[in-house]
Amino acid sequence: MLAAAPFESPLFWAILIGWILSVTVHEFAHGLVAHFGGDYTIRERGGVPLNPLQYFDPLMSIILPAVFLLMGGVPLPGGVTYVRNDLLKNRAWESAVSMAGPVSNLLMCGLCLIPLHPAFGWLDPSVPVSEADNPKIFLAAMAMLQFVAVCLNSIPVPPLDGFNTLAPYLDPATRQRVRTPPVPLISLILLFVMLGQFNFVQWCYDLLAKVIEPLGFTSEHVSFLGEAFNHAVLGR
Numbered sequence: 001m002l003a004a005a006p007f008e009s010p011l012f013w014a015i016l017i018g019w020i021l022s023v024t025v026h027e028f029a030h031g032l033v034a035h036f037g038g039d040y041t042i043r044e045r046g047g048v049p050l051n052p053l054q055y056f057d058p059l060m061s062i063i064l065p066a067v068f069l070l071m072g073g074v075p076l077p078g079g080v081t082y083v084r085n086d087l088l089k090n091r092a093w094e095s096a097v098s099m100a101g102p103v104s105n106l107l108m109c110g111l112c113l114i115p116l117h118p119a120f121g122w123l124d125p126s127v128p129v130s131e132a133d134n135p136k137i138f139l140a141a142m143a144m145l146q147f148v149a150v151c152l153n154s155i156p157v158p159p160l161d162g163f164n165t166l167a168p169y170l171d172p173a174t175r176q177r178v179r180t181p182p183v184p185l186i187s188l189i190l191l192f193v194m195l196g197q198f199n200f201v202q203w204c205y206d207l208l209a210k211v212i213e214p215l216g217f218t219s220e221h222v223s224f225l226g227e228a229f230n231h232a233v234l235g236r
Contacts (some may be wrong), residue, residue, distance in 0.1 A: 006235030037093035055079030112143035139226035
């Protein structure tokens with residue numbers, strides 16, 4: 001996702017606010033599953049509110065966005081939910097807590113896509129993105145952004161959810177070693193550099209097309225999603 005963010009665009013700021021709200025839902029999902037999985041302290045610690053400030057984390061919310069901005073990327077903030085894994089019922093629940101975040105992103109992607117489905121006739125994909133209504137661009141860009149979040153968080157690199165899903169099945173020494181700073185920060189920076197070379201967003205777009213075209217989306221509708229994302233988020 002290395003591209004100059006269009007900071008001068010009100011639409012970009014609307015998407016940034018939408019992203020922060022989606023991060024809140026993502027972290028809320030972690031906390032909610034942890035609560036059902038046995039972490040009875042998470043509600044007492046304020047771990048399941050729909051309050052973005054509750055999930056603030058120096059690494060994910062400030063340091064990494066600043067690093068990506070300096071690298072020429074889009075500084076989208078993240079968050080963290082602190083879970084007492086020792087209180088969870090078993091390793092399967094630990095994995096479920098980690099998977100809850102990406103699953104919530106997938107659900108939000110689906111919710112954004114529903115109004116854009118050809119069956120509703122609301123989106124005319126023949127209209128260029130530059131001439132389309134902002135609500136349509138917003139939903140299309142957010143749908144794409146949520147799907148990118150699903151794919152990114154599924155990568156088994158610390159501290160991403162993909163790694164945390166597998167972590168309960170690693171030996172404790174290895175798990176502790178890879179979770180100890182500065183390993184997570186270095187891992188994420190190297191990952192984003194590699195994904196930038198790999199054109200990760202294009203790969204996500206191609207995968208999304210394969211998923212939603214059988215559900216009735218035309219290739220023109222899928223193209224609109226990609227163009228809206230490039231226009232509103234990447235400034236292309």
